[in-house]
Amino acid sequence: MVKKTAYSRDNIFKLLSAIPDPEIPVITIRELGVLRDVRMEGDAVVIDITPTYSGCPAMKMIEDQIREEMDKAGISKFRINLVYSPAWTTDWMTEEAKEKLRAFGIAPPEKTSSDKNVLMGKKKIIACPRCGSTRTEMVSQFGSTACKALYKCLDCHEPFDYFKCI
């Protein structure tokens, strides 16, 4: 029988930080801000995650992936805790993650998540992730997933996704 290494909080956090987002595999759930914390409650592990959007179907998948990683590490005493407060915001996304999004063809969220601007319909300038042009136009506020809006570039004529600011 192989003796299992005792995992520390930091080890587990690092382990789970590497899980890619199911919809946007170039960034991890840590970079996205979905993985919030890993805590020890006695000898049990509590994993705090938060949804990007209330109905995001990827959450179920993320939970399954976390379970799988924990199983692989041989840790059975853990629970996944879904936290709603404070609400997820695109401001938590790292600069590095934003660059990865752009390279992947998704325009990253433009700071800052101002509710009023969105409500008043004030336009934000979103640069095309392919050619960099700022002559772009919103086609629809709702795109291929809950977190994205649909844009098109007026210079290179490519349609692209914009990661909405919330």
Added chain:
Amino acid sequence: MNKQEALFKYILRIADNNLVLGHRLSEWTGRGPMLEEEMALCNMALDLLGQANALLQYAAQVEGKGRTEDDLAYLRNDRDFYNTLLAEQPNGDYAFTIARQFLTDTFDFYFYDELRKSADHTLAGIAAKAHKEATYHLRHSSAWTERLGDGTEESHQRMQRAIHELWRFTDELFEMNEVDDILLREKVAVDLRGVKTKWNQKVDEVLAAATLQRPDNVFMQRGSREGRHTEHLGYLLAEMQHLHRTHPGVKW
């Protein structure tokens, strides 16, 4: 009624609105007037169902009788649903769906803005998230209200008719009863009088921009706070619940 019973009913009221309206919006899947709008409605349906899921989970926990969110969604009868009459109205034409959405989104936007300050931390957390989503929904439905209202003669007529037909369900949005009294004292509930003032302002502003008339002298319908509904809810629930009731606990 004690605080626990009041809280259970209060959460159901919010959850049922989201569940029923989310189901209505999902009925547009595969039938949207254009691809972008179809995706918009599906996205909004998803937000609403997600909110309903979180709320029903919390309601089940508050009730403490071992029921789950699925039990509450699929195994309650229409008289035990507390969604507003507005939310359950059938989709109609696109103007009708947009009008129903606009009147609801405006309410949700201001309601969640207050609820996120609730002394109940779980409700406040869900509300903070829902408020961000409602912001996008309201932007969408108010833009379409203007576009259709101030559009062609045909679109104007349809939008005006939709606003007129749905107006009789709007008073009920702000109705408060014993549940609210108990929870207002605990600083858990939202005082709907304040929401009404803001709702009126926003609705007037958008209707004016859309060249639409605000209906007056309309006989107001009510009943959902006591679980009395229009005939449409029963049909909606029949469709939503029949699989779960026919094959209890089925998974696919």
